Amino acid sequence: MNINDWKGIWVFAEQEEGCLSEVSLELLSAARLLAKKRPAEICAVLLGHRVQILADQLLAYGADCVYLADHPSLDKYLILPYTRVVSDLIGKKQPEILLLPATFLGSDLAPRVAARVKTGLSAHCTNLDINERGELMQVVPAFGGKVMATILCQEHRPQMATVRPGVFRKGEPRDRKGTVENVPVEINPDDLNQRVIEVHWEKKTAQTVEEAEVVVAGGAGVGSREDWKWVESLAEALHGAVGGTRPPLDEGWITEGQMIGQSGKTIRPKLYIGMGISGVIQHTVGIQDAKVIMAINNDPNAAIFQTADLGVVSDFRKIVPLLLEELKKLSRDKTVS
Amino acid sequence: MDIIICLKPAPDPKRWDSIQLDPVTRALQREGIQSVLGPLDKRALEEGLRLKEAHGGKVTVMAMAPPSARENLVEALAMGADEGYLLSDRAFAGSDTWATSLVLSTGIRKIAGFDMILCGSYSLDGSTGHVGAQVAEFLGILNVSQVVAVENIERGKLRTKSLAESGYRILETPLPALITVTREINTPRFTSLFGVIEAENKPLITWSADDLGVAPGKVGFRGSPTQTGGVFMPEMRRKAEMLSGEPEEMVQEIVRKIRQALG
Numbered sequence: 191m192n193i194n195d196w197k198g199i200w201v202f203a204e205q206e207e208g209c210l211s212e213v214s215l216e217l218l219s220a221a222r223l224l225a226k227k228r229p230a231e232i233c234a235v236l237l238g239h240r241v242q243i244l245a246d247q248l249l250a251y252g253a254d255c256v257y258l259a260d261h262p263s264l265d266k267y268l269i270l271p272y273t274r275v276v277s278d279l280i281g282k283k284q285p286e287i288l289l290l291p292a293t294f295l296g297s298d299l300a301p302r303v304a305a306r307v308k309t310g311l312s313a314h315c316t317n318l319d320i321n322e323r324g325e326l327m328q329v330v331p332a333f334g335g336k337v338m339a340t341i342l343c344q345e346h347r348p349q350m351a352t353v354r355p356g357v358f359r360k361g362e363p364r365d366r367k368g369t370v371e372n373v374p375v376e377i378n379p380d381d382l383n384q385r386v387i388e389v390h391w392e393k394k395t396a397q398t399v400e401e402a403e404v405v406v407a408g409g410a411g412v413g414s415r416e417d418w419k420w421v422e423s424l425a426e427a428l429h430g431a432v433g434g435t436r437p438p439l440d441e442g443w444i445t446e447g448q449m450i451g452q453s454g455k456t457i458r459p460k461l462y463i464g465m466g467i468s469g470v471i472q473h474t475v476g477i478q479d480a481k482v483i484m485a486i487n488n489d490p491n492a493a494i495f496q497t498a499d500l501g502v503v504s505d506f507r508k509i510v511p512l513l514l515e516e517l518k519k520l521s522r523d524k525t526v527s
Numbered sequence: 528m529d530i531i532i533c534l535k536p537a538p539d540p541k542r543w544d545s546i547q548l549d550p551v552t553r554a555l556q557r558e559g560i561q562s563v564l565g566p567l568d569k570r571a572l573e574e575g576l577r578l579k580e581a582h583g584g585k586v587t588v589m590a591m592a593p594p595s596a597r598e599n600l601v602e603a604l605a606m607g608a609d610e611g612y613l614l615s616d617r618a619f620a621g622s623d624t625w626a627t628s629l630v631l632s633t634g635i636r637k638i639a640g641f642d643m644i645l646c647g648s649y650s651l652d653g654s655t656g657h658v659g660a661q662v663a664e665f666l667g668i669l670n671v672s673q674v675v676a677v678e679n680i681e682r683g684k685l686r687t688k689s690l691a692e693s694g695y696r697i698l699e700t701p702l703p704a705l706i707t708v709t710r711e712i713n714t715p716r717f718t719s720l721f722g723v724i725e726a727e728n729k730p731l732i733t734w735s736a737d738d739l740g741v742a743p744g745k746v747g748f749r750g751s752p753t754q755t756g757g758v759f760m761p762e763m764r765r766k767a768e769m770l771s772g773e774p775e776e777m778v779q780e781i782v783r784k785i786r787q788a789l790g
Contacts, residue, residue, distance in 0.1 A: 206693060269660070269670060294691050298672040301657035305628060305664035310752030313655035327756065332653055333543050337555060340756040384669055385699040387686070392694035404789070428785070440710065446690060453654060461788040471543075471763075478763045482788040484781070490771070500784050501767040502777055512778040520782070 195284055196347035199224055202276070202290040202299070203234040203248055203256075206267070210244050212401075213291040213355040218252035220289060220318055220358040227320040230286065233257055237275055239265035242370070249368035252361055256368065257283075261375035263382060266389065267295050269302060270381035277306045279373055285348045287326050289318075292352035300352050310343030311350040316357055316456065316475075326351065335452045335475025356400035356456040392445070397431040398455075399448055404430025405459045405480070407450055409473070410437035411466025411487065412506070418443045420510040421465060427517045433457065435473045451476035465506035469494025486510075528584035528680075530575040531644045533631055533662065534603060536562035536596040537651035548760060555758055562592065564599050567647025569606070569715035571708050574677060575645050576607045576716070582680065585609045587638060591619055591630045597731065604726035605718045611729070612638070616736040621748030624653070628661030630746055633739045635666060643685070644705040648673050659707035670705040671698055675712055 201217040203210060214234075221232045234253040236244060238260065245256040259275045276299065280288070288303075290296040292314050304311035316338070317329040326349040328341040343349040399405050406425035412418050418438070425432045434444040435451065450457055451473040458479035465486040467473060474497045477483060485498040486506045495501040502509060538546070538560040547556045564572075575586045588603040590596055591614040600611040614634045622630065635641065644663070649656045656672070663670035673690040678697070680686070685700045690709060736743055744750055770777045 206691075211692065273664075294673055294689075297656055298660060298670075301624065301655075301660040302664045302670070304657070304752075305625060305661040308625075308752065310623065310625060311655075311657060312753060313653075313657060321756075330655075332758075333538075333546060334540065334654075336543055336546060336760065337548075337758055338761050339758045342754050342756045343752055344754060346752040383701050387697040387699055389691065389696050390694040428789075453649065461785060474763055475761070478761070482784070483765060484784065484788075485767070490769075495767045495769065497763045497765055498767040499765050500781070501769045502781065503769065503771040504774060504777060508774045509778060509781070512774055513781060516778055516782050517785075520786075 191345070191347065193345065193347050196286040198231045198233055198283070198285045199287045200233050200235055200285040200289070200348070201253070202288065202296060203236040203244070204291050204293060204295055205236065205238050205241055205244055206295075208238070208241060208244070210247060211291060211293060212360060213293060213353070215251045215360040216355065216358040217289045217291060217353060218248065219361045220353065222252045222361070223358075224287065224318060224320055224326070228324055231255060233285070235259075235276060235279065237264045237272060245370045247363070249366050250363035252366075254368050256370045257373050258370055259373040259375050261377065263377045264375065266386045268382070268384055268386065269298060270384065271377055272299055273302045273306060274378060274381055275373070275375060276303050280307050280348060288348040288350045290350070290352045292354040296352055300350060304350050307348075309346040309348055309350055310341070311352070312341040313352050314452075315351045315353045318351065318353070325349070331452050331475055334470070334472035336471045354456050356458065399431045399433040399450060399457050400455050402431035403460045404428040404463075405433050405450070405457055405461075406430050406463045407433040407435070407467060408438055408443070408465050409435040409467030411468065412438065412443075413466065415441070415443060417507060420506060423514055424463065424510050427514055428461070430459070430461075435467055435470075464494055465510070467494050468492050469497060528578055528582040528643065529641045530578055530584060530586045531635055531638065531641045532572050532575045532586065532588045532603070532608065533644065533646040533658065534564060534568045534572070534588055534590040534599065535647065535650040535658070536590055536592045536599040537565060539563045540651060548758065553757060562596050562599055564602060565647060565651035566710060567649060567708060570710065570712050571645040571647050572603055572606055572608060573713045573715040574708055575643075577713065578643065578677065578680070584642070587612065589614065589631065589634055591615070591622070591627055591634070594733070597733075600731055601726050602718065604729045604731065605722040606716065607722060609729060611731040613731065613733045614739065615733055618736040618743035618747050621751065622746050623751035623753040624655050624657035624661060625753070626746040626751045628658050628665055629750070630739065630741060631658065632662045632665035633741055634734060635662070637734070637739060642702050644703075646705070646707050648707040648709050656707070659705055663705040666705070668703050668705060669700050670707070671700055672707050674706045674708050677706070677712075
């Protein structure tokens with residue numbers, strides 16, 4: 191393989207039911223940042239059925255070109271047809287870099303494609319850069335975020351990486367010109383043995399933790415479903431989103447999409463308030479980009495205080511009711527004035 | 528139903544605080560930290576044992592790991608697996624997920640026949656979640672990631688419920704297939720004393736690179752498409768202003784801080 195023949199930065203544009211995922215647009219921003227260091231054409235790879243309309247959106251958010259694979263067999267995501275289309279396209283066009291979202295879909299597709307085209311893949315990058323040799327530096331967490339490693343893929347192409355939602359910021363859509371190239375889709379009947387019986391859509395919560403300006407999060411120390419209501423009430427009072435660590439997810443107080451940290455979301459709100467959170471690194475790695483970190487915990491030695499800007503040593507059950515009162519007063523005053 | 532469980536012994540998370548960077552070599556010092564099976568390893572095994580209980584057959588556990596991980600496989604045998612394979616060789620050291628998957632799939636091929644392979648969705652340490660899909664690709668079988676429930680198996684077809692961005696998906700997949708499991712799938716059983724005693728007499732075989740017939744240059748550091756360019760420990764420390772005392776007073780200060788932050 192002559193790696194110098196491989197050119198361009200690709201972004202896998204994830205769509206479901208004709209809707210592009212936010213993180214796909216964030217990855218276009220990442221691609222543009224990389225292209226500043228290593229000038230390259232940025233291409234989005236879009237698979238689906240009757241999804242042509244999304245191509246314009248991809249151009250507006252930073253793609254120079256869109257490879258569009260539109261076919262009835264690609265309507266709902268299935269691992270084998272998607273792997274084949276993406277792998278064949280890689281073989282034909284030889285991109286230097288391929289970024290995919292670290293979503294359920296992207297995390298399923300990326301390793302299978304990497305195995306098929308025989309290249310390296312890194313997971314859940316928290317940063318991407320180009321080094322002096324022009325290689326993609328992929329910064330990934332290990333050991334729950336205690337250790338960060340820079341991964342390189344020196345002798346194989348494309349250099350593949352998945353990136354979690356919220357790591358890069360989506361840009362402003364601009365009226366940009368670009369090309370849309372239809373990719374001929376040949377589906378192997380053997381790839382269609384798996385069937386989607388049902389796709390269940392859960393109601394989207396009003397605000398996601400990665401979008402919210404305020405995130406109120408709770409941990410195991412919250413103790414019960416009953417006391418979890420304090421986390422929710424405070425989030426509501428501050429017009430913020432509710433998040434949590436692993437134990438609240440296990441208890442069913444939050445859903446998968448609300449978990450913050452290494453195996454969940456990376457957030458960057460203006461204000462994060464954590465309560466009943468001890469501060470294990472698996473969680474704190476996901477909040478370090480918050481502007482202000484506030485922690486309430488009755489254990490003065492809780493690790494969360496080491497990564498906080500304001501530490502409140504107290505029982506949140508005492509603090510939150512009073513805080514809600516104060517906030518109510520404030521918003522009343524505001525309405526009056 | 529012949530079932531293979533791929534396990535990933537990893538340094539005990541309770542001891543991660545003692546992981547340090549060597550100040551000179553910048554290499555990760557994790558020696559002396561015992562490896563353990565992760566919660567997802569145990570759930571994959573539990574699901575395999577339940578499938579065997581429902582459909583008959585055999586449960587085989589397999590791991591690519593240093594020789595010391597033998598005791599993790601013994602634990603899996605004590606939990607109820609029928610036999611174990613430890614793929615262990617110096618030549619495997621430094622394998623990335625691509626090379627690891629190549630070794631595991633070669634080991635699986637050497638065992639004659641299987642209907643299902645189960646793994647945890649993520650390992651404890653690297654947490655890439657790549658190996659399941661890559662083993663499936665190397666074996667040329669279907670895979671389903673992040674399974675929260677195996678709903679049924681009928682006429683050679685597996686029905687699963689798995690996580691998706693939108694909620695979940697129900698998929699029907701012909702066997703043989705590989706699935707990766709999440710925390711929700713089950714609660715693993717405890718190991719009984721009887722299980723521990725029984726485990727001593729169960730077959731536990733170690734295979735080297737030679738036994739598997741993999742060329743040393745195809746795996747390990749040299750065979751891995753990715754390299755680690757360097758490791759560092761992120762500095763996340765902030766200087767917290769600490770409040771304690773009467774809740775009423777603290778709340779005033781909290782409100783001030785909130786207004787400042789949202790200013």
